[in-house]
Amino acid sequence: MGNSDSVMVQKRMARFRPEERSMIDGAFERLQAGGPGKTLQLEALQASLGALVPVAMVTRTFWGLCSIKPGRAEPGRAGAAPGPDREQLTVFLADVLRGTAEERAPLVMAMSHNAAGRPQAFLEDLITAVVHILTSRGRLQGWRPQQMGDTALGVKLLAEQMTSDLRPSDPATCDLSCLEDWVFRVSQVSQYLEVLVAEGLNVSLSGRTAPDLLPPCRDTDWTHLTVLLDVPTLMFLAPQLPDGCSAPWRLVFSTQLHGESFTKMAAALQHHGPTMLLLRDTRGHVFGGYASTAWELKPQFQGDSRCFLFSVFPTLRVYTATGYNEHFMYLNQHQQTMPNGLGMGGQHDYFGLWLDSDFGRGHSRARPKCTTYGNPQLSADEDFVLDAVEVWAARNLPTPPEECCHEVHVRIYRTFLKTPSCL
Secondary structure, three states: OOOOOOHHHHHHHOOOOHHHHHHHHOHHHHHHOOOOOOEOOHHHHHHHHOOOOOHHHHHHHHHHHHOEEOOEEOHHHOOOOOOOEHHHHHHHHHHHHHOOHHHHHHHHHHHOOOOOOOOHHHHHHHHHHHHHHHHHOOOOOOOOHHHOOOHHHHHHHHHHHHHOOOOOOOOOOOOHHHHHHHHHHOHHHHHHHHHHHHHHOOOOOOOOOOOOOOOOEOOOOOOOOOOOOOHHHHHHHHHHOOOHHHOOEEEEEEHHHHOOOHHHHHHHHHOOOOEEEEEEEOOOOEEEEEEOOOOOOEEEEEOOOOOEEEEEEOOOEEEEOOOOOOOOEEEEOOOOOOOOEEEEEEEOOEEEEEEEOOOOEEEOOOOOOOOOOOOOOOOOOOEEEEEEEEEEEEOOOOOOHHHHHHHHHHHHHHHHHHOHHHO
16 A cells, blocks of 8 residues: 555554555455456455355445445445445454454444444344354364254344343434444454454454354264254353363263263263253253363252353353352252252252253242342243253363373483483
8 A cells, every 4th residue: 555545544554564464455456356446346245255154244244344434434324435445445454353342333333234223133144144154164163053953043042142232321222332332342243243354355364363263072973963052052152161162062961862861961960070051941941051060969069150050042141150159050869858950059949950860850940030140040931841951061171191191101211212321
């Protein structure tokens, strides 16, 4: 770019390292692909993005590009120009990849097409685009969407969860300051936009690795398996864990594979470290809990404040420890004087989540809220009937002891060979 560039463009370009500026500077020609004119047409954007994301998200990206004006984005004028020029594209890329919440909020409003400042539909298209990108780029980390829950439903639930954090001063609308606060607090908005631009527009910056949006799925036999999780739900739940998306997930129990056995489920819970318990009742509600430590069979509460409960359907939410008590986890069997089953939160006979050791039945007694986690009733009915259960181990596996010993022996042997007095 030359000296004729606006002050805004020069300031935006200063955010990038010298080796990155050529990538940003050449983006316009790459997208135009030799086309005529000084503006980028929707068709050219479709040619770049169309193979990866739905048409709706291509159009929204075009609106965002056209909304860029000298100084800042003007959401009310989205789509007024026949197409964005080089400077608009540069500012758009800088604001998405290296911008602040203040700079990204007008883009979100423009890409939402002024729907009273409500970005629900925009988020649904953005999340759908991210799932398409993960699939097309081979970044599913071993997960198989065709053998998982309903992706379209998961998209709607995740979009609703993200917009639930909007705090408008006027319930009927959401202004720019409201969106700015929301983009600042809900980091997934910026993260998903970065994935869209970096992958969709092929603008990858040096030294910036693509974010892991899914944890690796390891040692899971998908041959005859359909799991309760869907990709958007996994994108929401995995970052809530202490290790985030870095810890591999392994299916260690499923009623579909192992039958309805409390003993088998308890064994899976005890021997695999931190676990994610996922349930579905016969009325379709999906919910569960995260245990931060391996479960122990004993008539006392266990666990720590990293545990949490969650709901997946009909709403996607996480409920963390309130600090009121330490009734995080409970697992007991074959006792005559204490409750036998699995519980999380609350107290005996009034758990936030309870599975009876007879298997097949449970309760979620949380009126008005569970004291330990602050969750409402998770199941459709207070006393529910189980339809399906899954247990996922979710932790970084340590190096097996025998491998550690082998490495030590190798180092000792090599030291022995290099020491003259030993030869």
